[in-house]
Amino acid sequence: MELPEKRKGVEKDEGEPRKSLYFLIKDFCDYTSAHGFGRINASTHWSRTLFWSLLFIAAVTVMTVQLHTLYKKYKSRPLTTLVEVETSTSLPFPTVTFCNFNAIRNDSLQAAMESGKMEKFRQLLKFAQNSSVHLRKRRASDWNPVATASSTLESLADDEEDPWENDDDDDDEYEGDFEDPSEKEPSYLKSEQMAVLMAREERKFLSLMGHNFEDMVLSCTYRGVSCRNYTSKFWKHYWHYKYGNCYVFNSGKTDSGSDAPVFKSNKPGPSHGLTLELNVEQDEYIGALTPEAGIRMDISTQGEMPFPMERGVSLSPGYATMIGLRKEKIIREDPFGRKRCLQDVTKDAKSNLYTKHFGVVYSATACKESCLAYNQREGCGCMEYRFPGNDKRICNILDKSTMKCLSKVQRMFKENKLNCTYSCPPPCREEGFKKSTSFAIWPSEKHEPFYTASLEKENKSLLTKDGSHRKNVCKVQVFYEELNLEVITEQRSYELEDFVSDIGGQLGLWIGFSVLTVAEFLELFMLLLHVVIKNCKVNRMPEQGHEPEQRI
Numbered sequence: 001m002e003l004p005e006k007r008k009g010v011e012k013d014e015g016e017p018r019k020s021l022y023f024l025i026k027d028f029c030d031y032t033s034a035h036g037f038g039r040i041n042a043s044t045h046w047s048r049t050l051f052w053s054l055l056f057i058a059a060v061t062v063m064t065v066q067l068h069t070l071y072k073k074y075k076s077r078p079l080t081t082l083v084e085v086e087t088s089t090s091l092p093f094p095t096v097t098f099c100n101f102n103a104i105r106n107d108s109l110q111a112a113m114e115s116g117k118m119e120k121f122r123q124l125l126k127f128a129q130n131s132s133v134h135l136r137k138r139r140a141s142d143w144n145p146v147a148t149a150s151s152t153l154e155s156l157a158d159d160e161e162d163p164w165e166n167d168d169d170d171d172d173e174y175e176g177d178f179e180d181p182s183e184k185e186p187s188y189l190k191s192e193q194m195a196v197l198m199a200r201e202e203r204k205f206l207s208l209m210g211h212n213f214e215d216m217v218l219s220c221t222y223r224g225v226s227c228r229n230y231t232s233k234f235w236k237h238y239w240h241y242k243y244g245n246c247y248v249f250n251s252g253k254t255d256s257g258s259d260a261p262v263f264k265s266n267k268p269g270p271s272h273g274l275t276l277e278l279n280v281e282q283d284e285y286i287g288a289l290t291p292e293a294g295i296r297m298d299i300s301t302q303g304e305m306p307f308p309m310e311r312g313v314s315l316s317p318g319y320a321t322m323i324g325l326r327k328e329k330i331i332r333e334d335p336f337g338r339k340r341c342l343q344d345v346t347k348d349a350k351s352n353l354y355t356k357h358f359g360v361v362y363s364a365t366a367c368k369e370s371c372l373a374y375n376q377r378e379g380c381g382c383m384e385y386r387f388p389g390n391d392k393r394i395c396n397i398l399d400k401s402t403m404k405c406l407s408k409v410q411r412m413f414k415e416n417k418l419n420c421t422y423s424c425p426p427p428c429r430e431e432g433f434k435k436s437t438s439f440a441i442w443p444s445e446k447h448e449p450f451y452t453a454s455l456e457k458e459n460k461s462l463l464t465k466d467g468s469h470r471k472n473v474c475k476v477q478v479f480y481e482e483l484n485l486e487v488i489t490e491q492r493s494y495e496l497e498d499f500v501s502d503i504g505g506q507l508g509l510w511i512g513f514s515v516l517t518v519a520e521f522l523e524l525f526m527l528l529l530h531v532v533i534k535n536c537k538v539n540r541m542p543e544q545g546h547e548p549e550q551r552i
Contacts, residue, residue: 103244273479318470
């Protein structure tokens with residue numbers, strides 16, 4: 001009779017752990033701070049139990065969706081832009097570059113042609129003078145300006161093929177972007193041909209033929225101090241493919257590449273900036289090739305490559321132009337480290353054409369232009385005339401197959417198939433200027449006699465046929481409107497602490513979870529683990545003590 005009692009005792013011991021698990025969970029539902037468990041446990045009717053269970057499941061589902069959305073937001077690392085205005089007592093004055101719209105003086109060109117040095121220019125000018133007459137009759141005749149120009153310039157390069165051969169070797173995919181040279185305006189072709197011819201000549205020789213500093217600059221003052229003389233303290237010179245001689249003020253470098261002092265402004269207003277009076281020398285313009293008259297001016301930071309054609313300001317003769325500046329600083333963020341912006345701007349020095357030839361620092365514009373030039377040379381065997389380089393092969397703009405190839409490369413560049421956009425991100429720290437311009441007639445009618453007298457004292461006569469200076473002179477003032485620095489900063493708008501805070505908000509909103517609630521669940525897990533371990537031990541003990549009793 002002892003055996004059944006013992007078995008009954010064993011069954012009792014085995015049931016106690018199982019009941020303990022149930023009572024632990026039931027007791028947890030009563031005291032936990034998490035919402036829903038207590039209502040489910042306290043419900044006395046199955047309908048209430050079902051209602052609260054479904055409501056709890058719905059809350060957990062919505063919470064899970066919200067947490068997934070927050071996680072995706074955190075992984076995307078969104079950015080926000082902050083704008084701050086800092087007041088400064090002084091700011092570095094920008095680099096000011098100006099060029100004449102006319103690249104080569106007419107008298108220098110005529111003298112060179114008479115000496116037989118620039119016969120190709122003579123042919124181009126002859127074509128340009130006759131083209132205006134043919135242009136009027138173009139629609140009524142079969143005259144082709146490109147055919148004429150092609151015959152005129154057929155000796156530009158010995159290794160160039162027939163402009164109209166190899167038409168069928170190009171991809172049809174890029175036919176829509178191809179611009180047939182025969183359909184372009186003669187005035188555009190003349191300008192392009194002029195630039196090509198200049199690109200083939202030596203720059204030192206062309207620089208002597210361009211507008212020189214002494215003739216162009218009638219007056220120059222910076223904060224009241226004269227900068228009229230061309231010295232390395234104030235000025236630097238370089239040759240532009242379209243505008244010829246360009247003069248750079250306050251570049252921070254000399255023509256030899258050594259460092260030069262950078263001027264600063266400690267007061268706003270025109271009297272504390274740069275004032276220039278310039279002579280555009282319209283009498284020396286090549287009329288057939290230079291339709292505009294005036295000055296092209298670019299404003300940039302020290303060390304940056306100026307691009308007067310792409311982002312410059314035009315100054316008209318007979319006007320005084322005031323350019324007010326506000327300096328801005330952009331600080332970009334690269335949250336994923338995927339070259340959204342460039343931290344080290346010195347890495348581009350070897351591959352950047354403008355850094356090689358002009359010694360400038362990195363800029364996204366110069367980098368993209370260099371990338372395009374390298375792809376043109378690789379795909380077409382030549383580069384456009386506008387890119388720097390002494391050993392480059394210049395593309396013939398009248399060669400139809402070459403133009404198709406350039407159009408194809410340009411299309412790929414626009415569609416980012418050349419990877420130039422990724423390879424040329426903007427710098428993570430960049431400075432620039434916001435410009436505002438205003439104009440006034442200069443010199444005024446009453447002031448013109450006094451201005452004429454001042455020029456005569458300096459043995460300079462700029463009077464035109466109508467007896468006025470306004471067709472030749474212009475004035476420009478570059479200055480800071482305010483000594484404020486606008487700092488535009490990008491920074492991550494959703495950090496880890498924001499993500500954790502939002503997780504807590506979602507848990508608390510839908511199921512009432514908090515950090516202490518998590519501690520309650522950890523406590524429950526430890527208690528359940530303890531009961532399971534204890535249950536395993538109890539299950540082993542009867543097996544070890546049961547076999548000897550059967551032997552008795």
